[in-house]
Amino acid sequence: MQHKIQQAQILMDALPYIKQFSKKTIVIKYGGAAQINPELKEQFAKDIVLLYLVGIKPVIVHGGGKKINALLDKLEVKSNFIDGLRVTDEHVMEVVEMVLSGSINKEITTLLNHHGAKAIGITGKDANFMRARPMDDGKYGLVGEITKVDKKVLKHLIREKFIPVIAPIAAGDDIDHPGYNINADLAASKIAVALQAKKIIFLTDTPGVLDKEGNLISSLDKAKIKALKKDGTISGGMIPKLDACLETIRGGVECAHIIDGRVQHSILLELFTKNGIGTIIKE
Template sequence: MFSKIKIADILVDSIPFIQEFRDRVIVIKYGGSAQQNLDLRDKFARDIILLYMLGIKPIIIHGGGPKITQMLQQFNVDNKFIDGVRVTSKEAMKIVEMVLSGYINRELTFFFNYHGVKAIGVSGKDSMLFKAKPKNFELFGYTGEITEVNISILQKLLDDGFVPIIAPIAAGDSIDHPGFNINADSVACEIAKAINAHKVIFLTDIKGVLDANGELISTITPSDAKKYKNDGVITGGMIPKIDACVSCINSGVKKVHIIDGRILHSILLELFTINGIGTQIIPE
């Protein structure tokens, strides 16, 4: 009986959070690093389904770094990064798209539909949801950056009750162009800015942003982030992530979170508890 009352208590305690988030758009970046096994991926989907049932409007953008790396190695294609951003040759681009759009996006979309929630898997190539240009073709090849987001399509999907699940791929400007591979952190950020999201949450494979001693930093402002980058504390894949967080904050998103997607129900812990988990990025 005691434990049943506890469950009821927990539900009642979540009322203020539900009041805050209901009808709001929350953009969730599901990092490739946090997609470690089938059970974790399915539980992630079910947490988002709960948010959806509570009247929150989630938009999912997924990465796929480890799976892409594995496939590139399998096909003997170069796997190179500069400051945490992937360099994408024409050959690599085909594999990147197969993994992101053909495999990860399909599986995640299926989980939602399997559990009875309408989800639609798309990339920037679908109805030109977003457009891109090369980041720096000499250096990064077909790695792109977003130039424009087609908000009316996204809004239509949300209004019709779909959960959009977005692969970070955009079309090129000719029929023989393989398309652009875009870092999913920056796609999440550009979509959040364009749709005026209430919150952006990045799920990754680490507790949050760590300092030089490996301790979790619970709150960061844009100027702190700049310092940690200059001091070499933030490196690799955390560079595009923190850049995306800062860009969101500078464009008016109130709070951005980096949390550990390996922890079960991490997204619910972040949204429905007072202190949350991980690192929050807030204005100065």
């Protein structure tokens, strides 16, 4: 009996948070780095369905770095990274689209639907809802900088109780344009700002942002991020991630969180417990 009362207490502890976030849009960036094994993916899907069933409106934007690397290797197509961004030519773009829009997007959508949500997988090419232009004058090839997010498309889906699952590919202007490869963190940021989400959460493969000694930094602001960039504490994929966090809060979203997607139920721990986990980025 005592055990059952404890279980009820755990549910009651979540009540204030459920009240706070119910009916609110929360953008969740599901990093390729966190999509490690079938069990974790299934847990992720169940956590999202729980949010959905208590009235929160999740919007998922996913990455796929590791899987893209694996297929590029298999096909012996070379790609390299500058500033944490994958330089993308037409060959690479073809693989990026196959993996993101074909494989990962449908896998996440299927899992969510299987567990009781109504998820719809889309890319920026669907209804042309996300458009882009070459980032930094084409320095990274087909890596795009988003110029427009048509929030009407997403709002429509959300209103009809769908969970949008978004692969970070944007439409080009011409009919024969292969599309733009968008860093998923930056896509999630633009989407969170367009929807004026309550918050944005990045699930990745580190406990949060780490300092030079490898200790977790629990909170960051613009000035601290600038210093970490300057002294080289952050590198690789963490650079666009923190840029995305800053852009999101600059765009009017209260806060951004970077949490460990390798920890079971990390989203629930972040949303439904007092101190949360990971790194919080605020103004």
